[in-house]
Amino acid sequence: MTNTSRYTPPSEIATMTDLRAQIDRLDTEIVRLLAFRQAHIDRAAELKPGEGMPARIEARVHAVLDNVEAKAREAGFDPALARGMWAEMIEAMIAREEAVIGTGEEE
Template sequence: MTDPASLRDMTELRAEIDATDKALAALLAHRARLIDRAADIKAGNGLPARITSRVDEVLDNARANAGACGLDPDLAADLWHRLVEWSIRREEAALGRE
């Protein structure tokens, strides 16, 4: 990642934003594949898509990770809440429990 202070103009800044967005998309795609694998494992073990204690843990981790790197923890919690709910719906569909 490029230090934002080193970016000299909007062209460089926009290029860095676009590169960051591309990296975020790749990470989210990887996370989706992990969710698919979780659904496979859960199916084999008779586990539900939603495990409330794990949901709470993921949201707590999102807040802590955000705070540790200078991101607003409330923003992270909101984003991760949407991500977790999407992930649960994806698992439920894979488990045939929509």
């Protein structure tokens, strides 16, 4: 999990220059974490065929979205925004998996 203690609380930042610099550092860390998440999805595309799993597993999609929404609420992040962002990301990642393993339907 991200260690927010190494960041200055927004209320303690005095200038827009400093605020923007911290936002840029946060964006860098978020992208790094998303890239690491994507590497996990790529590994899932390698593992799923051997376990007889399709790229899209609706129950898993819903579970992830529900979990993200709950975690966002706990963290003080807009839960609807988090759910929407993750839904879009999940669709892109499923498409990435399907490019490797197929859709599981006759093509």
